[in-house]
Amino acid sequence: GEEVAQTPKHLVRGEGQKAKLYCAPIKGHSYVFWYQQVLKNEFKFLISFQNENVFDETGMPKERFSAKCLPNSPCSLEIQATKLEDSAVYFCASSSEAAGVAQPQHFGDGTRLSIL
Amino acid sequence: QKEVEQNSGPLSVPEGAIASLNCTYSDRGSQSFFWYRQYSGKSPELIMFIYSNGDKEDGRFTAQLNKASQYVSLLIRDSQPSDSATYLCALKGVWGKLIFGQGTELSVKP
Numbered sequence: 001g002e003e004v005a006q007t008p009k010h011l012v013r014g015e016g017q018k019a020k021l022y023c024a025p026i027k028g029h030s031y032v033f034w035y036q037q038v039l040k041n042e043f044k045f046l047i048s049f050q051n052e053n054v055f056d057e058t059g060m061p062k063e064r065f066s067a068k069c070l071p072n073s074p075c076s077l078e079i080q081a082t083k084l085e086d087s088a089v090y091f092c093a094s095s096s097e098a099a100g101v102a103q104p105q106h107f108g109d110g111t112r113l114s115i116l
Numbered sequence: 117q118k119e120v121e122q123n124s125g126p127l128s129v130p131e132g133a134i135a136s137l138n139c140t141y142s143d144r145g146s147q148s149f150f151w152y153r154q155y156s157g158k159s160p161e162l163i164m165f166i167y168s169n170g171d172k173e174d175g176r177f178t179a180q181l182n183k184a185s186q187y188v189s190l191l192i193r194d195s196q197p198s199d200s201a202t203y204l205c206a207l208k209g210v211w212g213k214l215i216f217g218q219g220t221e222l223s224v225k226p
Binding site for chain 2: 035042055106107110
């Protein structure tokens with residue numbers, strides 16, 4: 001499609017439950033990036049994919065977070081055993097290139113994750 | 117020192133004035149820079165990107181880049197109340213990930 005599509009818009013989970021978020025990139029974009037926005041403005045990079053391959057996972061918490069991009073399916077970000085501190089808005093962005101200077105990333109509307 | 121620094125504001129300007137938003141960065145090797153606008157509760161929306169020294173203009177927006185001073189700015193001419201938002205400065209880091217500043221809140225008063 002023409003936009004990055006993220007679902008669900010809002011997800012509520014009890015502490016300790018699992019949360020799974022989805023992202024469909026813009027058609028033709030081969031790179032997907034996940035970011036976490038905690039509080040009002042602090043963005044933290046989590047992980048990126050080139051098609052179905054992990055491209056950069058340096059920001060990914062090792063223990064409870066995992067992500068996948070499978071062919072012909074939306075990408076997913078899964079958090080096991082959620083904690084209160086996981087409450088944030090999770091944004092997905094896509095681009096046609098990763099490191100190219102002139103290739104911006106386009107963001108989806110985000111998933112607001114609330115851990116109770 | 118944070119990789120990307122912005123004044124958090126709020127920056128308040130009257131309608132019709134020029135709003136000037138500033139950003140400094142620490143990695144001298146950074147090459148491309150992006151300005152996003154984020155309305156409260158919404159996603160970041162790309163305004164402009166710049167990778168060459170100098171000015172780049174798009175309508176009421178002008179991005180300025182000075183690599184020697186490690187400084188990026190965004191000017192908004194003829195500011196409108198609808199420009200009131202948080203403006204995020206970001207640079208492209210290793211492997212293409214975006215590194216964001218903390219954002220500057222802009223308020224344009226009618």
